[in-house]
Amino acid sequence: MKELLSGNEAIARGAYECGVRFAAGYPGTPSTEIMEAFATYEGVYAEWAPNEKVAMEVGIGAALAGARVMVVMKHVGVNVAADPLFTVSYTGINGALVVVSADDPSLHSSQNEQDNRNYAKFMKIPMLEPSDSQEAKEFIKIAFEISERFDTPVFLRSTTRVSHSKSVVTLEAPKTMEDRTAIRCNAEKYVMVPMNARKRRVEVEKRMRLLEAFAENFPENRMEINDPEVGIITAGMSYHYAKDVFPDYSYVKLGMVHPLPVGLIREFASRVRKLYALEELDPFIEEQVRALGIEVTGKAIFPYTNEFNPGIVEQAIIGHDKILRTLPERQLPLRPPNLCPGCPHRGLFYVLGRLKVFISGDIGCYTLSFMKPLDALHSCICMGASIGMAHGMSKALGEKGRGKVVGVIGDSTFLHSGMTPLLNMAYNHSDALIVICDNLTTAMTGMQEHPATGFTLQGEKTMGVDLAKLVRALGIKSVRLVDPYDLKKTRTVLKEELAKPGPSVVISRRACVLFKREKLSPGKPLRVDPEKCTGCRLCLGLGCPPIAWKKLVGPSGDQKKKGEKQQGIAVIDLNICSGCGLCRQLCKSDAIVEQI
Amino acid sequence: MDTKGILIAGVGGQGILLASDILCRVMMAADLDVKKSEVHGMAQRGGCVTSHVRYGQKVYSPIARKNDVDILVSFEKMDTLRYLYFLKPEGTIIINTEELYPPAVNLGDAVYPEDIIESVRQLFGIVKVVDATGLAVRAGNIRAVNTVLLGTLSSCLPLPLEIWETVLKNTFLPKLLEANLKAFQLGRAV
Numbered sequence: 089m090k091e092l093l094s095g096n097e098a099i100a101r102g103a104y105e106c107g108v109r110f111a112a113g114y115p116g117t118p119s120t121e122i123m124e125a126f127a128t129y130e131g132v133y134a135e136w137a138p139n140e141k142v143a144m145e146v147g148i149g150a151a152l153a154g155a156r157v158m159v160v161m162k163h164v165g166v167n168v169a170a171d172p173l174f175t176v177s178y179t180g181i182n183g184a185l186v187v188v189s190a191d192d193p194s195l196h197s198s199q200n201e202q203d204n205r206n207y208a209k210f211m212k213i214p215m216l217e218p219s220d221s222q223e224a225k226e227f228i229k230i231a232f233e234i235s236e237r238f239d240t241p242v243f244l245r246s247t248t249r250v251s252h253s254k255s256v257v258t259l260e261a262p263k264t265m266e267d268r269t270a271i272r273c274n275a276e277k278y279v280m281v282p283m284n285a286r287k288r289r290v291e292v293e294k295r296m297r298l299l300e301a302f303a304e305n306f307p308e309n310r311m312e313i314n315d316p317e318v319g320i321i322t323a324g325m326s327y328h329y330a331k332d333v334f335p336d337y338s339y340v341k342l343g344m345v346h347p348l349p350v351g352l353i354r355e356f357a358s359r360v361r362k363l364y365a366l367e368e369l370d371p372f373i374e375e376q377v378r379a380l381g382i383e384v385t386g387k388a389i390f391p392y393t394n395e396f397n398p399g400i401v402e403q404a405i406i407g408h409d410k411i412l413r414t415l416p417e418r419q420l421p422l423r424p425p426n427l428c429p430g431c432p433h434r435g436l437f438y439v440l441g442r443l444k445v446f447i448s449g450d451i452g453c454y455t456l457s458f459m460k461p462l463d464a465l466h467s468c469i470c471m472g473a474s475i476g477m478a479h480g481m482s483k484a485l486g487e488k489g490r491g492k493v494v495g496v497i498g499d500s501t502f503l504h505s506g507m508t509p510l511l512n513m514a515y516n517h518s519d520a521l522i523v524i525c526d527n528l529t530t531a532m533t534g535m536q537e538h539p540a541t542g543f544t545l546q547g548e549k550t551m552g553v554d555l556a557k558l559v560r561a562l563g564i565k566s567v568r569l570v571d572p573y574d575l576k577k578t579r580t581v582l583k584e585e586l587a588k589p590g591p592s593v594v595i596s597r598r599a600c601v602l603f604k605r606e607k608l609s610p611g612k613p614l615r616v617d618p619e620k621c622t623g624c625r626l627c628l629g630l631g632c633p634p635i636a637w638k639k640l641v642g643p644s645g646d647q648k649k650k651g652e653k654q655q656g657i658a659v660i661d662l663n664i665c666s667g668c669g670l671c672r673q674l675c676k677s678d679a680i681v682e683q684i
Numbered sequence: 685m686d687t688k689g690i691l692i693a694g695v696g697g698q699g700i701l702l703a704s705d706i707l708c709r710v711m712m713a714a715d716l717d718v719k720k721s722e723v724h725g726m727a728q729r730g731g732c733v734t735s736h737v738r739y740g741q742k743v744y745s746p747i748a749r750k751n752d753v754d755i756l757v758s759f760e761k762m763d764t765l766r767y768l769y770f771l772k773p774e775g776t777i778i779i780n781t782e783e784l785y786p787p788a789v790n791l792g793d794a795v796y797p798e799d800i801i802e803s804v805r806q807l808f809g810i811v812k813v814v815d816a817t818g819l820a821v822r823a824g825n826i827r828a829v830n831t832v833l834l835g836t837l838s839s840c841l842p843l844p845l846e847i848w849e850t851v852l853k854n855t856f857l858p859k860l861l862e863a864n865l866k867a868f869q870l871g872r873a874v
């Protein structure tokens with residue numbers, strides 16, 4: 089049977105087809121749908137862990153028990169999970185362990201553009217890289233075979249284009265595997281103290297040599313000899329970009345990007361006249377080919393940054409870059425992403441932005457508050473960083489920073505990596521204020537459950553941690569709860585907590601407007617009474633999508649009798665207004681009223 | 685048959701991804717190879733959304749290069765201008781007349797261009813202008829804008845109507861089907 093699947097759906101399907109029944113992960117674009125799709129298959133166990141390191145450790149434990157396990161995360165998630173991964177490369181895994189890393193060239197929704205192929209080399213873990221959905225489904229299966237055969241964790245690397253493109257996939261019947269789980273102790277292999285780890289270190293190198301030999305005859309490392317003038321070594325989506333533009337060139341299409349098939353590459357190089365290494369981001373293949381003493385062109389002509397497309401490949405190789413028919417260049421107004429109408433983050437950040445404080449930000453929907461007109465977030469490095477950074481900044485500023493440093497963090501992000509830095513704040517006498525933006529879900533990546541939502545990935549009811557109690561247990565004495573739809577109260581509480589010495593936490597709680605389970609419709613759509621609107625523009629400071637500015641026409645305004653000086657009025661698009669009422673609270677002339 | 689390309693573009697929330705899914709299923713039902721690509725994530729929060737669909741005997745890249753797209757389906761009037769460079773000189777454009785103001789226009793810091801359809805017409809031979817929202821309302825569901833535009837698209841493609849109808853029937857829940865079939869027909873008649 090044929091079906092149209094995204095790369096992510098195909099990875100989940102492939103894992104299911106080859107008998108994988110255990111997966112753990114933490115959401116992150118572009119990887120999230122892998123876990124979501126896998127979790128729906130019959131007879132599987134799939135969990136969201138609070139962060140990638142935990143997911144990895146859950147996976148390692150299950151693999152040591154003999155299970156075949158898939159662990160899924162976005163590229164930066166591997167940074168979080170790197171500590172256990174580096175060492176499980178030494179121990180090996182007993183069952184089977186495949187780590188899916190979804191990279192994001194072009195930073196479509198990420199804080200950086202790191203190339204996780206480097207981890208494969210650094211960690212001495214083999215890595216496969218599919219180029220479309222059919223391959224995604226096949227390669228995850230092969231990854232599990234390699235994992236079992238060589239007693240090693242295996243990486244499957246995807247990129248946004250592979251994960252989020254859809255193509256035709258042939259489905260197969262799922263295999264059921266015999267249950268091979270059992271308690272087996274082998275301290276020498278799994279207790280990584282120096283005397284054991286030194287021995288395992290040698291095994292790692294032996295394994296790498298075996299994998300190098302395997303790579304030479306691996307059928308998915310494929311040589312296509314056509315026109316001998318030009319040869320391209322490539323992998324992943326770049327292969328399709330190149331084939332699209334240059335179907336007649338010769339190719340080495342690598343299914344495995346670490347370790348490389350050195351013999352195959354040498355042979356290919358000897359059979360073509362001009363050799364290119366075509367790869368997004370780092371010159372990972374190029375440098376290794378050059379180290380073999382083979383002349384190769386790569387980053388000299390292909391960009392280091394951003395994902396490729398067929399046009400970039402064509403332009404770099406034959407310099408063809410004309411737009412045949414278009415309008416003269418003109419500046420179109422941009423469409424940046426924005427907080428939704430009724431987003432609970434808006435009220436909180438509107439207030440925060442006016443407190444003249446440094447706002448140490450974190451990652452989530454609320455990061456969008458850095459933009460105008462809210463202008464209310466001043467740093468964002470990685471998940472969980474806001475709290476440690478706020479503390480560090482407050483310590484460095486000393487008296488100057490008193491009441492002036494706020495860290496903000498989402499509920500999912502707090503549970504991901506905010507607890508230890510908060511404990512540190514209590515421990516080291518911090519003076520900063522932390523605000524947990526609790527919208528009861530992981531909104532940025534599409535409403536995933538987390539340990540405070542009361543549900544698991546597979547929809548089972550479970551405990552939901554009480555954030556206020558948790559924060560108190562971490563040693564924070566001053567903990568307050570606010571509703572960010574109430575601007576006045578929010579401002580008062582934030583000011584009080586900023587004024588207090590010592591660390592405080594404010595939990596700003598309101599469900600995400602897109603969150604179906606909470607079924608919260610904040611209110612009825614509002615409208616502007618044009619008679620009362622004075623054109624002060626205060627409401628526009630919310631940056632709320634339905635609120636627009638309409639210029640008054642005519643010297644005294646044709647639409648209504650207004651003072652000569654008034655330039656325009658605010659209008660609200662009733663089709664998208666959520667009725668949250670923030671603008672109404674701001675309006676000094678009571679011009680914002682309910683629809684008649 | 686060479687690989688052909690369709691680019692569907694608009695604003696997050698307009699049903700672009702569903703439209704391109706339907707289009708792909710139609711291509712599959714017509715025994716063609718097909719790939720599509722779009723970017724999720726940040727773009728959904730009111731930002732631009734594009735979906736490339738490429739089909740033929742054997743498709744490599746899911747995204748097109750410049751001057752390579754046969755049909756541009758623009759769900760938002762102004763956003764048509766962002767993607768003209770993708771079109772072949774002899775390409776077809778389908779424009780929805782809906783105007784969705786970006787924040788800068790809302791705040792009065794930028795103006796929404798007025799001469800869009802005229803200037804596009806000067807460049808490209810086939811431009812179909814569709815009041816998709818109006819037709820969706822007439823069909824009984826304001827959210828069926830995407831189905832209206834698929835209807836118009838279908839009139840530019842040499843594929844049997846039955847394939848489209850079968851795919852639509854397999855896509856929509858019974859309670860939404862009637863309005864969507866109507867929307868499709870209204871769009872196709874433009």
Ligand SMILES: Cc1ncc(C[n+]2csc(CCOP(=O)(O)OP(=O)(O)O)c2C)c(N)n1
Nearest residue numbers: 116165451452453498499500501530531532
């Ligand atoms: C290490 C890492 N893992 C995952 C992500 C992807 N990601 C970004 S923010 C976020 C969670 C956002 O949820 P929350 O903190 O509750 O804020 P919200 O979006 O709901 O406002 C995730 C999973 C990331 N950027 N880095």
